[in-house]
Amino acid sequence: MRKIKKHIHYLLSISLLILLFFSYSAMSFAAATVTFADNKLLVFNPGSAYTSSDLFENFKGVMPGDKLTEEITIENKNKDFDYIKVYLRAIVHDEVGNPLSQSVTASGETVVSMQDFLAQLSMQVKKGTDLIFDASPDELDGLAANVLLGRLRRGESLKLDVVLTVPIDLGNEYANRVGEVDWVFTVEGFNDPVPTDTTEPTEPPTDESEITKPPSPVKPDPTEPPSEKPEPSKPDVPHTGESKNPWTTILGLALVLTALVLILFFIRRIRKKQTR
Numbered sequence: 001m002r003k004i005k006k007h008i009h010y011l012l013s014i015s016l017l018i019l020l021f022f023s024y025s026a027m028s029f030a031a032a033t034v035t036f037a038d039n040k041l042l043v044f045n046p047g048s049a050y051t052s053s054d055l056f057e058n059f060k061g062v063m064p065g066d067k068l069t070e071e072i073t074i075e076n077k078n079k080d081f082d083y084i085k086v087y088l089r090a091i092v093h094d095e096v097g098n099p100l101s102q103s104v105t106a107s108g109e110t111v112v113s114m115q116d117f118l119a120q121l122s123m124q125v126k127k128g129t130d131l132i133f134d135a136s137p138d139e140l141d142g143l144a145a146n147v148l149l150g151r152l153r154r155g156e157s158l159k160l161d162v163v164l165t166v167p168i169d170l171g172n173e174y175a176n177r178v179g180e181v182d183w184v185f186t187v188e189g190f191n192d193p194v195p196t197d198t199t200e201p202t203e204p205p206t207d208e209s210e211i212t213k214p215p216s217p218v219k220p221d222p223t224e225p226p227s228e229k230p231e232p233s234k235p236d237v238p239h240t241g242e243s244k245n246p247w248t249t250i251l252g253l254a255l256v257l258t259a260l261v262l263i264l265f266f267i268r269r270i271r272k273k274q275t276r
Helices: 102-106 111-118 246-275
Strands: 009-020 032-037 040-044 060-062 067-076 083-091 122-127 130-135 147-153 157-165 177-190
Touching: 067 083, 067 147, 111 177, 147 157
Parallel strands: 009 060, 032 067
Antiparallel strands: 009 177, 032 040, 067 157, 083 147, 083 177, 122 130, 122 157
């Protein structure tokens, strides 16, 4: 079976932004969706003032003691592949390799202050009953390397549940703080194996020696005499005494006449003796 495969990587970096306020503010939440369509990974949600790829709308305006859940739907709407594999990993921010977003820096956060804030929180990421991540958001934990989330055929989807817990005794020094973590989705596109016939096609022979020709009719040689056909055997006929030889018939008649003459001769002789 020959396998034809397209294997292409698509990357999307999104931001996990956590805004902590010590006062309640009403907010409208939108569904968080990551969609693979037209060979692109797209995030469908309102975003935030910090970045348009903010996937965690529910984690804004959190307060001490909160336990918030964000449901993320990942769906495959691409038509170029039969199925995709979706991976996820996390990247923490630092001063050089992955600096903070300009909007987060403008809020007064530094890498050190932000990591200290995120270390006060706890977060879990689940796919169904599978626990993928269970640590504070400033750590990589199970998302240090790519984690296979699933294999999606066209039109299929999967869900992630992200649970953020804020301790009830979090102090005032963490008021109006912002935390940022990058999540990177990786998609690989595949096509199903194509079954092929393993038998080789039979090609016509090219060598004249391999070509079987029909036998040509044999013409009789005029110089040779025609072969005699054997006469059909005659069935055995019982002997009836008839002879095809005429001499045999004549000889038989002569013997009969001789016998008659002798008989007549003896009869006449006997009569003469009786008359004397």
